[in-house]
Amino acid sequence: MTLFVTTVLANAGTSGAMPPQASTIAPEVDGLFYFIFILCTIFFVGIVGAIIYFAAKYRQRSSNDRTSAIDGNHRLELLWSAIPTVLLLVIFGWSFRIWLDMSVPPGDAIDVRVTGQKWSWSYDYPASGCVGVSEIVVPVGEPVKLTMSSLDVLHSYFVPAFRIKRDVIPNRYTVQWFTATEVGTYPVSCTEYCGTGHSIMASQVRVVSRPEYEDWLANDCGGGDKSGEELFRDKGCLACHSVTGSKLVGPTMLGLYGREETLVGGEKVLVDDNYIRESIINPNAKVVQGYDPVMPTFKGRIKDRQIDAIIDYLKTLK
Amino acid sequence: MSHAVANSAHGSQHNDHGTESNYLTARKGLLSWLFTLDHKRIGLMYLVSVIVFLLVGGLFALIVRAELMTPEGDLLDPDTYNRFFTLHGAIMVFLVIIPSIPASLGNIFLPLMLGAKDVAFPRLNLASFHIYVVGAMFFLYTLISGGLDTGWTFYTPYSIETGTSVIAATLGAFILGFSSIFTGLNFIVTIHKMRAPGMSWYRMPLFLWAIYSTSLIQVLATPVLAITLLLLIMERAFGIGIFDASLGGDPVLFQHFFWFYSHPAVYIMILPGFGVISEMITVHSRKNIFGYKAIALSSVAIAVIGFLVWGHHMFTSGQSEIASALFSFITFAVAVPTAIKVFSWVATLYGGSIRFTTPMWYTLSFLFLFTIGGLTGLFLGSLATDIHLHDTYFVVAHFHYVMAGGTIIAFLGALHHWWPKITGRMYNEGLGKISALLVFLGFNLTFFPQFVMGSHGMPRRYHSYLPEYQTWHVISSIGSFVLGAGVFLAVCYLTYSALRGKKAPDNPWNGVSLEWETATPPIEHNFVTQPVATRGPYEFDEIDTSSGRSHH
């Protein structure tokens, strides 16, 4: 039943209140949108209809009108509390299901880094070493995961055609993902107020076929900065961290990403992007058990983008 | 003889108010106003300030709308535009909507409706007004000293970095918070301690229940805003890292703090509106309210649950997905008591004898607009749809339907409803209806197109935009000018009537709550002798109790 309504509504949706649908999640969101829309219309017509009817029927006719003594009706009140409750639960449940889909990026998603900075967006393709690209190009039909951060104030990355939006925050990664379903170019806008250029902080997603995407990667966006491996060497990390499994001054980086680390004090943490980032910027915030807090901070000596590259390099050390 | 006998024939009663003159003329001179302890005078001063700031905030809105007539940012440069929409929002929220009904009409009518001589702490009441004035001064200072461009939400880290007068404005909001706390505290104590004999809790007019719930939120939530703004000031002034990521702080923490206050503040803004609607819909349809207890207690329920939903402003902020789901769920839980209220008001009309006075026009207009505001909230409370709609014009339209279509419309209606009691003069009904109609049409014209733009993906706080949205923006701007004209007209004829209008009778609408028992305008000490509540606030003479259905 829900499925049926969803599909009917979703198909009606392409030219309706919502922008074109160009991602796998868009029809799901629109299905819910139109379901709520229909409910609202029914309630609105009912309420306003009743008001107009009563206003006409019970308008004052003479100054000695008698009025009804009704001051409540438990059964009616129960009914109009219960019906909305049930409908709201339906909306919540439906929405929650889509929310789960939205929240969990598929494991095999293509990784793209998004950096927001007053008032432009730039992209890195860690897997192919492209850094600072100003346009995002993705293959149609494949999941893409955006790992985003800001170099200054808050921004928010909004692609109306994909029905996705997530704030972009300094010093923290936020993630969102999509699978584009239609080849084309889709506008991106910033939806978190960020000052003078907020309304021109635009970009676009170009969705192309797989071969075209590979072509683009190989020709247009290659080159750029150093790779994570080069940086790891150049910044001097190798002096204290091996990549082969042996223990030096600091722990080895082999198999680090995704490992559960025990800290001084017994607390356990999962090694993820934020943890590695913190280890580089503020190494003494979390000290690994069995090691001395001797790692220097790299704050100010390393660019965000370079941290990203190192993290991606560390991920490959399995 | 006095008005103490509440069940004597209303309206026809010829009142002898002793020798006491009314509160407007009892004392003379500017100082007798500025340092008055009379709740009515304090309320009236609040009322005048609120209306003045309504016009100022409205002016900023009209300039913003004028800019948006074309896709290019041609009328204002972006920084000026950013200042104007910020000032519109900050003035409307902190100086207009929050104090609008409680501090002005609440101050004047709460003691009258309770049958009390004044509020519990008249000095605190005066202090609250003085503090309001000081807070407003800070805002005025902000206006002339570089403005403010953070949006009324002051989100960090932008508010830490910007060169505009953030400290003055936040100090202003901080100070205004105390005014709000004082008023709330005063009202809570007054309602607990100063009800007239016979005025049981369930005999209180619903306006008082609404004010009571509002006051609870004001007292409990406002301190959090105060602390948040103080932390922001400390960070800006002394570089203490709390919210700023580059100082080791967490910008999202600010949003949690901010909305922990500001969502309940949404109810500070709307509950008093609910209250006056209950008063107007009964008096002008000569009907007892449908479901008194449901309406009274749902206000309290909304106030309490309203504390647990702040995270629905942050579904896209990167807060945990589970937290978002929980906030969404609780948000839907608040929707139920709100729906109950709307149904109850509509049902109140059933079997009535409806008088289409200006207050009634506003009441019906409220029901229409607030229903749209409430229903569109469902799109935003629901996780999946909110992701798309968040921070677009859809949200702008939604909260204007609730805050302006709800609170401001209710405020305007209540202003007409109680105008005769406050000023002793009648306003012009014909002009009243013309302005109510202009406001209603202008309002829908302004904000309905914004729903359409928003669902198409037009972000808010944009100074320039894609040409595809222009038609909707133009309609919206034209609507705002009509709306502005309606409000301006109301301010004009109300001011005129206060000076030249024809004398109002003591009880022009034949209300039976206690505020109608005293003279018009009320005497300085409200009542000659202690009034006694001998009937419910909506037990009108017209009600036909012979069918025996009055209680069940």
Ligand SMILES: [Cu+2]
């Ligand atoms: Cu922005």
Ligand SMILES: [Cu+2]
């Ligand atoms: Cu809220």
